[in-house]
Each structure stands twice: as structure tokens, then as C-alpha cells.
Amino acid sequence: MVSHLPPLLLIGCGQMGGALFRAWEKNGLAPSVIIDRHRETVATPHSLARSIDDIPNKFSPDAIVLAVKPQKAIGTIAELTAKRPDLLANSPVIISVMAGCTTQSLASTFADSPAGLSPAIVRTMPNTPSAVGRGMTGLFAGTGVSAEQKALCDTLLGAVGATVWLDEEDQINALTAISGSxxxxxxxxxxxxxxxxxxxxxxxxxxxxxxxxxxxxxxxxxxxxxxxxxxxxxxxxxxxxxxxxxxxxxxxxxxxxxxxxxxxxxxxxxxxxxxx
Ligand SMILES: NC(=O)c1ccc[n+]([C@@H]2O[C@H](COP(=O)([O-])OP(=O)(O)OC[C@H]3O[C@@H](n4cnc5c(N)ncnc54)[C@H](OP(=O)(O)O)[C@@H]3O)[C@@H](O)[C@H]2O)c1
Incomplete structure (x- = not known):
């Protein structure tokens, strides 16, 4: 299979994470790691991890997608950064699909880690039609997101529908009220x-x-x-x-x-x- 998408780490593979992963697989995803406590297997060439502890050594993702419930955001980032700061060594973009988690709050959680990390963060807000490839996702780039990382985010979220970038983070609340709800x-x-x-x-x-x-x-x-x-x-x-x-x-x-x-x-x- 030809891979068009670079390796990713997907944390949380429920409704939204699962919809994204299915679309990325279809588009040809390079060997990636999916953290999911429920599924039994994952298709080749991807690896299934039950938790952050199971992520293979030397895995180097281009993006880390956070798709757990918002209330689990801080705990998940704290665990990731404490146990596997090496996963951020090659500056992957952090893509959050978690509703209501601001780039500033996510950045503070990374900064508070023992390694004091400051990754590029993109906040996104997809909607449920993403499950059938007819989604509408708003994206907001925090500080330090490169043009290549924005293009990657467009490709990844574009796999489940249309995408639009917002200039101001507060606009994501209006977008949530229109396309999210x-x-x-x-x-x-x-x-x-x-x-x-x-x-x-x-x-x-x-x-x-x-x-x-x-x-x-x-x-x-x-x-x-x-x-x-x-x-x-x-x-x-x-x-x-x-x-x-x-x-x-x-x-x-x-x-x-x-x-x-x-x-x-x-x-x-x-x-x-x-x-x-
Ligand atoms: N569904 C939507 O339409 C939609 C739209 C926009 C944004 N979102 C956002 O997407 C995120 C996920 O929502 P969802 O509807 O997909 O929820 P969901 O179906 O409950 O999926 C979340 C998944 O993350 C897993 N998880 C929790 N902690 C984990 C950890 N530490 N490591 C690995 N996996 C972990 C959960 O497993 P357990 O069940 O075992 O906890 C669950 O399988 C939320 O932040 C939400 O705001 C969802």
C-alpha cells in the first residue's frame, strides 16, 4: 500500500478518533500507533497500544492527535510527557479534537511537564457527519505552527470532510454553535x-x-x-x-x-x- 500520510500517534479511538482513523487508513497512512483500550487488533502496518506504556520505542510521529474526552486532556498529556517525552523530540504537531480545550490550556500542560515542552498545537472542532466523510471542521493554529504542519492538518481533517481555518481562537465558539451543534x-x-x-x-x-x-x-x-x-x-x-x-x-x-x-x-x- 502506498502511504500518503506520515506516521501519527492517535490517542483515543472512540467516535471521533475512530472516524478519523478509518478515513486516514483509506487514504494510505504510514505505520502509525493507535492507543485504544477497546479494539482487539488494528490493520497492518499500524500498531495497537493499550496505553502510553505500550508505544514502541523509537516511534517518531509527525503528528500526535488527541481525541480523548476533554476532561481527560490534562491527565493524558501529563502521562505522555512524563513517560515518553522522546515522542515530541522531532517536533510533531499536536492536533486536538477535544471540545473546549484552548491552545493556551494545552500549551500550559505541556509546559508544566518535567521536560518543559512547547510543541506546536492546532485546535480543531469537527462534527458528527465526519463519520460518513461529510464533516465540517474548524481549525485554529496556536503559536509556532508551520505552513507544512497546517497543510498536514488540512489533509488529516480534510479526510473526513471540509476544513476551514479560523484567525482567532474565540471564533471556534461560534463555529461550535453552528457546525458543531x-x-x-x-x-x-x-x-x-x-x-x-x-x-x-x-x-x-x-x-x-x-x-x-x-x-x-x-x-x-x-x-x-x-x-x-x-x-x-x-x-x-x-x-x-x-x-x-x-x-x-x-x-x-x-x-x-x-x-x-x-x-x-x-x-x-x-x-x-x-x-x-
Ligand atoms: N463525537 C463527536 O462528534 C465530536 C465532535 C467534535 C469533537 N469531539 C471531541 O472528540 C473527543 C472524543 O470524543 P468522542 O465522542 O470520540 O468520545 P469517545 O467515543 O468516548 O472516545 C474517546 C476514547 O478515548 C479513550 N481514552 C480515554 N482515555 C484514554 C487514554 N488515556 N488513552 C487512550 N485512550 C483513551 C476512551 O476509552 P474509554 O472509553 O476506555 O475511556 C474512548 O475510547 C472529545 O474530546 C470531544 O470533545 C467529538
């Missing part, structure tokens, strides 16, 4: 549509099919067509027709659209509160 807003719409279809007398299986295919089809159209969302909406909305009737209710001052900025602001506020 956004899939839940769309799933809620799917729930409402399905329920409304049932109330209109359709059987549940048909109601579910209509709700799902409407949302995924409209999403695909939005992705593929050059028109903006407002134009695509107008294309479905004939004056005096059925869609116009529904849109006039949805657009009423106290209804759904006016609550979206409020909901997004609440999510962004909560993201800031949770950021460490």
Missing part, C-alpha cells in the same frame, strides 16, 4: 417533520422516509448547486402555493426562524463557558 438542529427538524407527517395521516415508515430523504436531498442540493439557500428556497416557493403557505407561518415573528440566532447565541455562550 448544527447537526442536532437538523435532526430536530427531521423529528418535527416526521411527527407532522404522522399527524397528517401518513404511516410512520413513510413519514420517516419522507422526513429523512427531504433533509438529505435538500442538503445535497445545497452542496451541489451554485445558488444560495434563499434562492433554492424561492425555487420551491410558488406565489400563493403550498410551500408559500407553510413558509408564511414559519416566518412569523415569534416562530422558528427568529429563534435560530437566539439558539446559536446560547450555544456559543455555553461553548465559551465550557472552554478551559
Amino acid at each position: 448544527g447537526p442536532a438542529y437538523v435532526f430536530l427538524l427531521a423529528e418535527f417533520l416526521e411527527q407532522a407527517a404522522i399527524e397528517q395521516g401518513l404511516p410512520q415508515d413513510i413519514a420517516r422516509l419522507l422526513a429523512r430523504k427531504t433533509i438529505t436531498g435538500a442538503g445535497e442540493l445545497l452542496d451541489q448547486m451554485p445558488e444560495d439557500a434563499a434562492q433554492l428556497r424561492r425555487n420551491v416557493t410558488s406565489p400563493g402555493g403550498t410551500t408559500a403557505e407553510a413558509i408564511s407561518i414559519l416566518n412569523a415573528p415569534d416562530n422558528w426562524p427568529s429563534s435560530i440566532p437566539e439558539a446559536v447565541a446560547a450555544a456559543a455562550r455555553r461553548a465559551r463557558e465550557l472552554a478551559a
